[in-house]
Amino acid sequence: MTGRRMPGHPTKDNSGRQPLVGRKDPLRTLDRALDRCVRGTFQFTQLVGEPGVGKTRLLVEVAEAGRKRGMVTLLGRASEFEQDAPLAAVAEALDDHLEHLGSKLADRLDESERRLLGGVFAGLATESHSEPVEIGALRYRLFRAVRTLVELLAESGGLVLVLDDVHWADESSVELLDHLLRHPPRGKVLIAVAYRPSQASPRLAAALGLAEGVRGVRVDVGPLSREEAEEFLGSEVNRSHRNWLYEASGGNPFYLEALSRMGSGKVPAPREATGDDMDILTEVPDTVRAALLLELTRLPDTAQLVARAAAVVGDEFEPASIAAAAVIEEDEALKALDELVARDVVRPESGARFRFRHPLVRHAAYASALAGWRVATHARAADFLRTRGAQAQALAHHVVRSASFGDMAAVAVLADAAAAVGSRAPATAAHWLSTALRLLPATPQTLATRLNLLVFLCMAHSISGQLRAGRDAAREVLALLPPEDWARRAGAARMCATTERMLGSPEAAKSVLMSELRRLPDPHMAEAAPLYLRLTVENMGTGDNPEAMRLLHELAAMELDPSTTYAAAALRPMPAYTAGDTTAALAYLDEAGRLMAQLEPAEIAPWLDITAWLCWAEIMVGRHDSALERLERTIEIARSSGQNYVVSYLYASKAFALGRLGRLTEAIALAEEATDMARLVDSGETLTMALTAQTLVLSWAGDYHAALRAGTEAGEVCGPSRVWWSVMARCARSLVLIYSRDVAAGRAAVEAACEEFESGARDETLLLVCLEAMAHAEATSDTPDAAKPLADRAERAGHRDNPVNTAVAWLVRAHATGGSDPAGSAALAARAAEAFAATGLRLEEGRARLRAGLSLVTAGERERGLAELATAAELFARCGARGLQAQAASAQRKLGQRVPVPRGRRPELPFGLSPREMDVARLVVEGRTNAQIAERLSLSLRTVETHLSHVFGKLGIPSRGGLGRLLAPYLDQP
The missing domain is CATH 1.25.40 (Serine Threonine Protein Phosphatase 5, Tetratricopeptide repeat)
Known part of the structure; x- marks a missing residue:
């Protein structure tokens, strides 16, 4: 058994430790306990919480805080595999720190007491008394000797004794804790323990109950809040990924970190997994996976069987369903569940239902089962649910994993399930539909069913942002549909064109639409309207304003239903605006607003991409408040209908409007979210728009460094093009240079953008x-x-x-x-x-x-x-x-x-710089690199970069070049 001192100054072992996030209240409580201890009062601190919640990390912080107060800090950890070793955790903590006590021990303890200690602590063993002793009737003498040992270690300046995972502590360790609580050591001693309450023995719980009161502090450690989890993950992880990680981990730092280290970087949404949602365990670090699997393999055989069956059944389960899935009697399942509850593998819920302690525990149980057994168990689970009258969406999870090719009943279940969840979970619907299509034989008799499934799949893929898959499904529909099925062909062509354009192929989008128009017997029939509307959008996007207006004129001569009439009206303001006819644009806006107000959300939902153009036109003519109201309604419809691909556009438009209204904090957050969503959609056009909005609002806020970075990326994504959003992206980047007063660098680029806005992609605003x-x-x-x-x-x-x-x-x-x-x-x-x-x-x-x-x-x-x-x-x-x-x-x-400078700033520093920011700026002017500055000031490289970003923002410059010019008058100040 080897003991160890708590880590102090950064070393190769702990220098990479991530800074502690959140936990302000627990740390404050622990600091107060340490302060009382330093004044000479024994303190006992309990950190209580579920596995992985951060108890160990808080123990490290306690020990570090003690070290800074000049106290000896020692750590021991109980182990599940060493429960037969007496006082194992205490021995691990103290062993390496006992040799120097020497004569002090001889003065305070007699030979028999030293012999007792030598049987437990290797650091005190000698040839004369190195044999281990049995902890029996002498244990209380041993406990008193250990208390004396603790007092000796505390004499130099105090002692922090940290014992982790004491729920696995052996009985003698529990008794020692009980003794120390009843007979507290004298001097500056703080003992801090951490344990899982559900796994603590009754004896341990009773002993720790003695710690309540003046000398004891209990800290219940819970999950991180969403904001703390975002800080924990850092800014490198985009907002959407952070949201997924938080939902999947429940805020548990251990699982949060494990999930964030997935090698692929791509994760399914919690409820919209597009593959086998149990495969997630293969992405977890080996240590996490091994620990979870080991916990399960130590269960009795029947308990393992029930755990695996429960993992198949679902997040929540009841005994009857487990018995059916595992093919055992219900009484036997109940006994196994008792064992699983006792081991804290599962936990009872209300209504005689149970749930795994954590989703990753379920994943581990699922992964531990053989593949063939899982297939059969899913089938049994589905059969059990059918007998209970479960809906299709409840059966789909099991049908996907158990149905065989040609099972038409399974195809029907999956189609019904997709229809039930399509609006709120389109990715899940797409997964079920894809499975149904794989099960469906390709025969003339099944063609109608295949077409229906493909049309639905195209919509599900597209509105969930899976653009390439949606385009491919639309192409397959067009290949299979009869030539005279004009309505469905028009819908498929419109969806195909939308995805082609979003994927960066506007000419391919136009080609699909024109091809379908040529197929129609009458170009003015109602089925042509979706094609005309889509073509209008394509021409507006590529700057062909005359063609867009011609197509709208064609639409005006057609008989349209109210929903399509609104769509046509919603497109008219922007071409009028870009033609310089603001009077007409305003009149068209009024008409489109009137028509939109008469429609139900379901009638607007098919035309959200068109509504986005309406909102943008409203912003361009200066109706910002009205545009924000319309954007709010449109975003709500997009969310409720699951059309994630259009939300990024709407957010970017809203960020621009908020920015011009001076609500920059809101605008920056919204633009960041728009960018995160656009990255998930994997559309260059969408990402360009979002990055452009982000560039503008960041530059208006004075964060020129970040704005220039976003603007540069936007330009790289869209490339050289005269398409409207490409021109807008180049314009935004050049404006950053102008706003930061680098006129020489920005003038040419802005002039070029202005020429485009005056002639090509006309935009007065x-x-x-x-x-x-x-x-x-x-x-x-x-x-x-x-x-x-x-x-x-x-x-x-x-x-x-x-x-x-x-x-x-x-x-x-x-x-x-x-x-x-x-x-x-x-x-x-x-x-x-x-x-x-x-x-x-x-x-x-x-x-x-x-x-x-x-x-x-x-x-x-x-x-x-x-x-x-x-x-x-x-x-x-x-x-x-x-x-x-x-x-x-x-x-x-x-x-x-x-x-006056902002509160908390030194008034003698320019531009509201903090002292540290001024130090960094001074070294930059001297010609030091970021790495040299980090070494000189004992900062991390990231901290230096953060300080520089703040400096650039406060001085209104985009890069290091202007620092010397602006700060020269102040650099001779102390």
Whole structure:
């Protein structure tokens, strides 16, 4: 038996330990216990919780906190396999720390007591008394000797004795704990134990009950919260994956970490697994899998059989179903369940039902069964459920795993089950439908059934984001459908085109649609409408505005049902807007809104991709509040109908609208979620849109470093193209450079984007956003004359029916005349600010007031200018626009105005930098690399990168290059 000291300073063994996440309340409680101990009071601390919940990690923190207080910190762990070794955990903790006690032991203990200790602690054994002793009548003398030993170890500065997994402790260890609680050691001693309450023996529970009161603290360790789990996983794991990991792990840190280390990085949704959901165990690290399997193999044979049968039956199970699945009597199953409950493998639920302790325990039980036995057991489970009148979706799980080829009854069950869950769990429906198709013989008699299943499968794949699989299913439908089945062919062609376009093949999308249109006997028949609508979207996306308008004209001559009439109306505003006819676009928006209000969600659901264009058009014409209301309703319909592939578009649109309204914190979170969802959909177009929204809102918030990273990725994803979202992506990236005042680097790219917005992918709103950003940058770079041509272009683009864009045009002119006519510039900027305030655009109002303040100061009206600058700074602070807030504060300081820094900051540091951020920035200016800075300041490389990201945001720059220029005046300060 070897003892060991608790780890102290980082070593090769513990330097990689992940920082503790959350647990503030338990740590505070434990710290108070340590403080009482340091004052000379014995303390006993219990950490109680289920396996893997983090008890051991908290014990490490307790020991580390004790070490920092100058206390000896020692750790022992009880083992399931050493329960016959007396005082095993205590011996493991103390052994290596006893040799130096020497004469102290001789002074305090007599020969017989030392002999007793030498029989347990190898570190005290000698040739004269190295034989082990039986722990019988002498045990109380031994316990007193151990208490003396503990007191001696605590004399130098205190002792923290940590004992883990004491639910496996041998009886003598339990008795020792009982003795120490009844006869506490003198001095600064804290004993901390951890155990699983459901596996603690009655004797241990009774003994630990003595710890309640002043000297004892019990900490019930529960799962991590969702926020703590996200911090635990880190920002490298995207939001959707983090959500899955949290749901699958239940917040248990051990399982959370195990699941996050899966080699493939791809995991099925908890309730929408597309394969055998028991295969998850093969992805778990070997140590986790081995531990779970070992726990099961130590069960009695019947208990193992029942555990395996229960794993087959489901998450929750009842004795009768287990007996049927295992082919045993119910009484026998009940006895085995008693054993499983006693071992904490399963736990009783309400209503005579049971559940495994954790999903991974079920996975282990399932994996331990032979494959052939599982097939038969699934069949028995399905038969049992049929006798109970279970619905198809309850049978499907077992049918998938037990049905054989040609089983038409199984095909019917799976089809019915898919229909029942298709709207809320499309991936699950797709899995069941795919299985049904594999079971279905390919004969003329089954063709109708196959087509029905394929159409349903195409929809299920597509709305769940499995685009390639959805496209392939749609192609198979088109290959099998009779030429005269126009309605179903149109639906399949529309779905195929949608997926082709989302997968980056717009020409293939158009080709499919045109091919189907040519098949129709009459191009104006009702079945042509879905094809025209889809073609309109394709042409809008590729910038062919005249063709989109022609197709809408064709639709106007057709007899359409209310749902399709709405879809056509929803597409009309955007082509009118991009043609420069804002008056018509506004009228079309009113009409589409009126029609949408008359429809039920089920009538809108088929046209959500079209509704996304309607929402975007509403944003472009300046109706942000109305657009947000429509987006909320559309997102709700998309979620309820399971159309995940369109939600990312909607989120990106909503993030853009929120950003312009100055609600940047909300916008950033939403854009991040849109990006995470787009990555799951695996569509370049979708990801481009989401990254573009993320780029814009991050740049408006002043996080230029992160914005530039997102914008660069967006450009790489979409590649060089004149498609509207590709132009928008390049525009967004170039705007980051302009906003960060790197005008030379950004000007050419923004100019190119502006030319596209004026001629090709016409977009008046984004054009004006670009022109204002450039004019602002030119004016603040003391080159106001360069902004004058921009003002002329802005006035040509601004439309009297769009008050937002009209105000932006005024602001561009205010930037351009700030030097030549500062009074006129200030008046024009103030006029723009009022217009922005009336439409709720706080961020734009702040930009206008910043310009008004600067122009007023130039005009000699210092006090009025300072008031406008203060208002601008306050608006930027409320919006979360750090870069612009820094610009306003800098202008105020130049005028001698004292600007308060955020609470907790040292006022002598510039730009609101923290002392550590200033240290990092200073070393960057000196030419040090991130690695050198990390070594110099004893920080991790990630921490240095985080500090630099904050520095870039506060200074309003995208990279290291501008640090020296901005910080030069401050670098000579201490």
